[in-house]
Amino acid sequence: MTSPQQPQPERGPDDTGAREQPLPAAPPMPPQAPPAGPAQPGPQQPQQPGQQPPPAAEPGTMMLQPQQPPAPQPPAGEPGTMTLQAQQPPVQQAPGQPAPSPQAGEPGTMMLQPQQAAPQPLAAHGPGRDAGTMMLQPQAQQHPHAPQPPVPQQTHPQQHPQQAHPQQAWAGAGGYVSPIPVRPTHLGHALASEWTKIRSLRSTIWTLGVMVALTVGIGLLATLAAGSTREMDPLLGVGFVGVLLGSLCVITLGVLSISSEYGTGMIRTTLTACPSRVRVLTAKSVVFFTLALVLTTVATTLVALLDTALLHGPAPTADQWLRATLGAGLYVALLGLLALAVGALLRHSAGAISTMMGVVLLPMLLALFLQGESVKDLQRVLIEYSVPSALATLYDIPFLTTGPSGWTPLLILAGVTAVVLGGAYAAVAQRDV
Template identity: 60%
Template sequence: MTAPYEQPQAPIWQGGQPLGSYISPIPVRRATLGDALASEWTKIRSVRSTVWTLSVMIVLMVGIGSLVAWAVSFAEQAPDGESVLPMGFFGVLLGSICVITLGVLTIASEYGTGMIRTTLTACPSRGRVLAAKSIVFFLLVFTTTTVTAALVGGIQVALLGGRAPTGEEWLRATFGVGLYVALLGLLALAVGALIRHSAGAITIMIGLVLLPLVLAMFMFSPSMADVQEALFSYSIPSQLAVLYDTSMTGSGPSGWDPLFIGAGVTAVAMVLAAFALNRRDV
């Protein structure tokens, strides 16, 4: 009689298992986009940079928007024919710097720490990793910005009164602003994937926000008038102001146009980021 470990093993080609092999009792399945989304959500909510950047953004939007409304309420009430929602513009503009920073850090920080190797080992499909990061980041920023913009608008209306904003004005100042800021953050994420360096990508994005306005301010020559107007009209602050029914030049994008322009630019940047991520080593 032979011991169990001395029992003859069937050949592997007959369905047997090699000696010393292990079969996990846990069912094995192929990874999906849902698994990548769950992984990215766990990462983005567990790092301190997310909490700090979004918290500062909320403080800036609520604090500056409320402070402007409070200061105006002491001077004079808002005219009956004007909406008070544009007073939230300055808080959103400064808060967008926080979103840009978070967008870059969402992917570039993994290159700095080497975490990107672990991420791509767990999920070899690089396109899926980029898609999961983009979806999680976009939904988080869009929700946070939209809710905060609505809160700021409610505070301003309560403090100043004036003409009640129309439905379209409310929609653009909340939903539209949330979409635009989330697209701006997604553009920063794409630049972070292309540059793979946090400080460099953040610097590029801040320059993209501020440089067109700075250049336009110093174009005094009449021959540069058309270029100056284009820089003013299509700069990011100017397009953000359009969503508040405020134009810096009186020409250029209007209504929902800034969202279409932002979506187009972001889509091109994301395609380039996906191409670079698939072609380069980590």
């Protein structure tokens, strides 16, 4: 409010050139609330040519429309501003009667007046990019009984899965899955995995390479040392020394094929990919045994052919051929499988290799140092059932005339390997990694 104006004295002719003195500024008055009552709409902005008129909108709702060219900001009190109106006392109503909804412009309600000026866009794109941007505009509120416009139906992927994603297979309410069919794993997958691992290791190449070199090389040297003039009986017995030394390499590979995974921690990844531990051990055993059997049999067959061609003596029989080639290959492969079982039990490379070397060499060494009549029977048993003597029996050159003969040493080793491998299965299935 301002004070009533004081009457100004009339200015005489002498005061024409006088300079008026500025009055002191009055202190600002606090803003007063506008009187209660419905807000009066202000003057409408003139519509520019080529501009679409904004849709009719009622207060309180928002909508998305393309941004109009910016207009000058409206002064205070014009439409587009938020007006706080004085609250009226609540109207008493009868119980059970629904409360009337507040109408636009009634006292005591806060409402949003439709704004004529251009509001700010959602995202500023810089000057000169006002046209075509999206903004928030008041949306016209429809009458509750007015007919609703039809809503366009959208095709759900569940109705037409082949049209929505022709490259994917529909999996029901759970979503989409890969078009690659999911098949349950079996032993064949584990065999393929173990074959990939054993053929990609350098230890496999070195140990098997040395085994073939020892078996064939020492067998050839022994054949050349015997000469072609000396009669040999049995003819194939010369290759025994090379096979015995080559078996040490197969034993080492059998231990490393499983103990190396425990040493590097790779066994955790293997058991994660294939949780069935029995299947993992079976795959390792089958792959290693097959590889050792094939290479050892090929090496012993090559040595047998060299002995037959270079040595002089009675021709070997079919049984002697089988025992000197396939029998020797089976015996060496079973030794490697026994080493694999020991490696699964001990889970340590050095300990398992030392144990297997003791099994192969210790009985013969103890028999050499045991002297006397009291331990004569023990000495004989150690020699008869030692690995070198059993392998020599397959070549018809046993160390003693008593004891196993023919295919019996191979059957004994197969039984021992089966018992130790069964213990390895039980240990791997029960204990933690």
